[in-house]
Amino acid sequence: MPELPEVETIVRALRDGGRGGDSILGKKIVNAKVFWNKTIEETGPRIFTKKIVGQKIKNISRRGKYIHIHLDNDHLFFHLRMSGDIVIEDEEIPVHKHVRINLSLDDKRKISFYNPRKFGRVWLVDDPDRVVGKLGIELFDKSLDKKLLHQMLNTRKRQLKPLLMDQTFISGLGNIYTDEALHMSKLHPLSISDQINMKESSVLLNSIRSVLETGIKTNGASFDWMYKGGEFQNQFRVFQRKGEECPVCGTEIRKMVVGQRGTHICPNCQQLQEL
DNA sequence: AGGGAAACCCGAACGC
DNA sequence: TGCGTTCGGGTTTCCC
Numbered sequence A: 001m002p003e004l005p006e007v008e009t010i011v012r013a014l015r016d017g018g019r020g021g022d023s024i025l026g027k028k029i030v031n032a033k034v035f036w037n038k039t040i041e042e043t044g045p046r047i048f049t050k051k052i053v054g055q056k057i058k059n060i061s062r063r064g065k066y067i068h069i070h071l072d073n074d075h076l077f078f079h080l081r082m083s084g085d086i087v088i089e090d091e092e093i094p095v096h097k098h099v100r101i102n103l104s105l106d107d108k109r110k111i112s113f114y115n116p117r118k119f120g121r122v123w124l125v126d127d128p129d130r131v132v133g134k135l136g137i138e139l140f141d142k143s144l145d146k147k148l149l150h151q152m153l154n155t156r157k158r159q160l161k162p163l164l165m166d167q168t169f170i171s172g173l174g175n176i177y178t179d180e181a182l183h184m185s186k187l188h189p190l191s192i193s194d195q196i197n198m199k200e201s202s203v204l205l206n207s208i209r210s211v212l213e214t215g216i217k218t219n220g221a222s223f224d225w226m227y228k229g230g231e232f233q234n235q236f237r238v239f240q241r242k243g244e245e246c247p248v249c250g251t252e253i254r255k256m257v258v259g260q261r262g263t264h265i266c267p268n269c270q271q272l273q274e275l
Numbered sequence B: 001a002g003g004g005a006a007a008c009c010c011g012a013a014c015g016c
Numbered sequence C: 001t002g003c004g005t006t007c008g009g010g011t012t013t014c015c016c
Helices: A004-016 A045-052 A146-154 A160-165 A175-185 A198-217
Strands: A029-034 A057-063 A066-071 A075-079 A085-090 A099-105 A109-114 A121-125 A254-258 A261-265
Touching: A004 A057, A004 A066, A004 A085, A004 A198, A029 A045, A045 A121, A146 A198, A160 A175, A160 A261, A175 A198, A175 A261
Parallel strands: none
Antiparallel strands: A029 A099, A057 A066, A066 A075, A075 A121, A085 A109, A099 A109, A254 A261
8 A cells, every 4th residue: 555655765766776677867758658548637638648648757856645746747656545656667668457547658668557455546737736736734844843843733722533534634655654653652542732742743754754764764564465565564663553563662562443444553652541 | 524435446365 | 155244445526
């Protein structure tokens, strides 16, 4: 399930070359094939194809969990949602049944958008804000410090975990990394945001960044069977470890539901403060 | 305003 | 073994 580290890994592979490939910067898109129409937002497949063919890839970056491909005239965004990968392949590789879009390049290669569960989406827009305009501050934005986070938390009154996962609040945190960061911070996912003090905000911010940095270093978590990149899943502290021992105190890890999401906590380390 | 539910999907895991 | 059922994960949309 591609979260920020997985997306970051894909972006680096496309932009800088990686996983054995060469960068696609500067290549021209010479053909586009759409195998699942609903993958495309904003425009239908015909307009999408017509507009994108002929444009060159100027830059590739990331905003939240979106992959942002800057073209000559337009902006191409990918979001993988629940599953999948974006890979560069030789043109003659047969189209796998999970490939939703192929973009052929002018060097006999193609960009293949793998998305088994059909949740992933693609946008081709002239104004990037149409796609990423509402996103909150980037996790690694330098202006995001403990003071700002503390203030952001305290001006809302929401359950901590759903707030952290709200992409308009901070962009980039998903279910796995939020559970991991909350455990590292010793904060309960149901804590109310305006009860978090400065010290806790500081620890939380450091934990979030630490967990994400580790994820990026290990190329993300790859227990999504389509995404083969990473090793982060071997370091989970609590995620998907229900019934096992907390790595800090040995207490049995519990699973609960918070904001409709599977949530893993150590009931000893992460106690809900009574008001 | 915040929270819960449903919808979108389908391979894997589980239950019988 | 083989069948049917449930689950999960990110986001949006709708409802209370």
